[in-house]
Amino acid sequence: MNIIITHQIADEDRNAVLAGLRQHNIQYLKENSFGQLAVYAKNEIGMITGGLLASTKGNWLCIDYLWVSENARKSGLGRTLMTSAEQESIKLGCKHALVDTFSFQALPFYERLGYIQQMSLPDFPELGMQRHYLTKRYE
DSSP states (O other): OOOOOOSSOOHHHHHHHHHHHHHHHTTTSOGGGEEEEEEEEEOTTSOEEEEEEEEEETTEEEEEEEEEOGGGTTTTHHHHHHHHHHHHHHHTTOOEEEEEEETTSOHHHHHHTTOEEEEEEETOSSTTOEEEEEEEEOO
């Protein structure tokens, strides 16, 4: 057996590991339980001013990334992106949403949207910071 340690993950290697994991998981989960979801906002010249990248896992929407450009912040765009993703995930059968955020990011924003903090990791990613995990159950 040859153990390889690397700091540059090749796409081929990443795909092999993910394919193996999916093959194992399919024994327990429906194949169509997993999907991708993205919501983008573009300005009049076609430039992305905000976006949300997520995946669906079973009946959960898992929000991986939410970004709003500096000049579009405080305009309601973040709320619009989140609401659009939630509404689309409900159409896909989701009943819950999961998001995480760092202490220097958007915890109050998610709480205003009805997300409830489930746990926090202290000193993550660095000393004095936290990573917060929040969930929301759809009505």
